[in-house]
Amino acid sequence: MEKENLQPKLVFDCFAEVNKVPRPSKHEDAMAEFLVRFGNALGLPTKTDRVGNVAISKPATPGLEHLPGVILQSHMDMVCEKNADVEFDFMKDPIRTYIDGDWLKAQGTTLGADDGIGVAMQMAILKSTDIAHGPIQCVFTRDEETGLSGAEGMGSDFMEGQYLINLDSEDEGEIFVSCAGGATTVAEFPFTRAAVPAGYYTARVTVRGLTGGHSGDDINKNRANANKLLVRFLVEEMGKTALRLIDIQSGGLHNAIPREGSAVIAVPASFRDQLSADLNLLLADARKEFAVTEPDLAMELSTEPAATEGQEPDETRRMLLALLAVHNGVYAMSQSIEGFVATSSNLASIRLQPDTGTVRVVTSQRSSLLSDRMNISAVVRAAFTLGGALKVETGEGYPGWETNPDSILVRKAVESYERLFGHKPVVRGIHAGLECGLFSVKYPHLDMVSFGPTLRGVHSPDERLLIPTVQMVWDHLLDLLKSI
Ligand SMILES: [Zn+2]
Numbered sequence: 001m002e003k004e005n006l007q008p009k010l011v012f013d014c015f016a017e018v019n020k021v022p023r024p025s026k027h028e029d030a031m032a033e034f035l036v037r038f039g040n041a042l043g044l045p046t047k048t049d050r051v052g053n054v055a056i057s058k059p060a061t062p063g064l065e066h067l068p069g070v071i072l073q074s075h076m077d078m079v080c081e082k083n084a085d086v087e088f089d090f091m092k093d094p095i096r097t098y099i100d101g102d103w104l105k106a107q108g109t110t111l112g113a114d115d116g117i118g119v120a121m122q123m124a125i126l127k128s129t130d131i132a133h134g135p136i137q138c139v140f141t142r143d144e145e146t147g148l149s150g151a152e153g154m155g156s157d158f159m160e161g162q163y164l165i166n167l168d169s170e171d172e173g174e175i176f177v178s179c180a181g182g183a184t185t186v187a188e189f190p191f192t193r194a195a196v197p198a199g200y201y202t203a204r205v206t207v208r209g210l211t212g213g214h215s216g217d218d219i220n221k222n223r224a225n226a227n228k229l230l231v232r233f234l235v236e237e238m239g240k241t242a243l244r245l246i247d248i249q250s251g252g253l254h255n256a257i258p259r260e261g262s263a264v265i266a267v268p269a270s271f272r273d274q275l276s277a278d279l280n281l282l283l284a285d286a287r288k289e290f291a292v293t294e295p296d297l298a299m300e301l302s303t304e305p306a307a308t309e310g311q312e313p314d315e316t317r318r319m320l321l322a323l324l325a326v327h328n329g330v331y332a333m334s335q336s337i338e339g340f341v342a343t344s345s346n347l348a349s350i351r352l353q354p355d356t357g358t359v360r361v362v363t364s365q366r367s368s369l370l371s372d373r374m375n376i377s378a379v380v381r382a383a384f385t386l387g388g389a390l391k392v393e394t395g396e397g398y399p400g401w402e403t404n405p406d407s408i409l410v411r412k413a414v415e416s417y418e419r420l421f422g423h424k425p426v427v428r429g430i431h432a433g434l435e436c437g438l439f440s441v442k443y444p445h446l447d448m449v450s451f452g453p454t455l456r457g458v459h460s461p462d463e464r465l466l467i468p469t470v471q472m473v474w475d476h477l478l479d480l481l482k483s484i
Helices: 009-018 029-041 113-127 149-153 226-238 269-289 313-325 370-386 408-421 435-442 467-483
Strands: 046-048 054-058 070-075 097-100 103-106 136-141 163-166 174-179 181-190 193-195 200-208 244-251 261-268 298-303 309-311 329-333 341-352 358-367 391-394 426-430 447-450 464-466
Touching: 009 113, 009 467, 029 046, 029 054, 029 113, 029 136, 054 113, 070 113, 070 435, 113 136, 113 464, 113 467, 149 435, 163 408, 163 435, 174 408, 181 313, 181 370, 200 226, 200 244, 200 269, 226 244, 226 261, 226 269, 226 313, 226 341, 244 313, 261 269, 269 298, 309 313, 313 370, 329 370, 341 370, 358 370, 370 391, 408 447, 408 467, 435 447, 464 467
Parallel strands: 070 136, 070 163, 163 447, 174 426
Antiparallel strands: 046 054, 054 136, 097 103, 103 464, 174 447, 181 358, 181 391, 193 309, 200 261, 200 298, 244 261, 244 309, 244 341, 329 341, 341 358
16 A cells, blocks of 8 residues: 555545644644644634634535534644654654554654644545535644643633534544543652661662553553552561661653662661562562563662661651552542543652752542542542651642533434444543543533544554544544534
């Protein structure tokens, strides 16, 4: 198959145009200008707002003026990740796509189908002369991937319509009707320096090789959390010997399940062999516990230069117990959608800060219900408060999108799908943020759904688009526009 022959041709041609325009998150100026030029060239009403979102309106095709207004929405930015051995400048180079069987991929970089394929579908509808639809507004938001600041900064009068179809989902055959809201809870623990007695052995304990993943989407996949494994070992050893904590640097982004971490500790020199034996025992146990999900799990000990100062031991004891106790992973399953995670928390990072001299712990909580999210954040704060944290704070967070059982759009989308493909789509929620959460606050009366073609490996150079699902989603979208 040649790239030029991919179907639906209009959509893939638009996607090729989109992929010529650089659009890293927070650097969407060129993309916004491209879309404004596109709308103006078609002679369609085109506007931008103060945060740089773009909207292009298109009147109904003749005879369908009576239909309610539909907003089609995607985000214009993309995650820019590349393989280390690839020369590529996301600020100016076009994405180099190629076909591999049924998949469209990019050479060593993210593909930008998240959410460029949604953008392309909107452009195809705006450009088309033979697609039947009522009044349409195509909305392109900025900076979905690194803070949702486009949707966040949008005024409550920018979008016009009764229904909104978000084109930023990644599983054909699934219709999303709710998303989780979330917040970050940060604690700072004291790290008062005290002398390490003479005759101690100093070592670094490292956990690495874990699978990691997204702290929302992947939280129910039984993956190990590097911070939890590290703390588990330190607490075990603290129960046996006079352990001193010298440094801890574990975990990374707040929205990622931590894959690696390390701590520097000191123990009486006579305990050295025991320390190493204990680590091997825990490693053997952990490999059994995570036999399926963590094939490359590793825990290692290495000798460090003798430390003279470490955290005051009682502070260490209380902090480590709090980190062991604090909830991590799924907290509650949904009572309305079978098998769907309702509420979770992720222990994302534990880091001694050289500037403040405190240990900063970052966690993130998600839930499809605001009250549940506030409760899990309180649970996390409680553990940290008991552990002697100097400061524990939950940020304002972002809102979720709650299932609307009376949604006409969801019913129409399901009926249309069944009519076209002969079976029911899966109707479900997503345990991660979508821009729909913010829209549900600013536009409380908007009836929304989210769907899109199948993508895999998103946010990584392995990102790929399942080509046949683009035609399916396109047919579904056009049918829904007619029948709404
Ligand atoms: Zn996206």
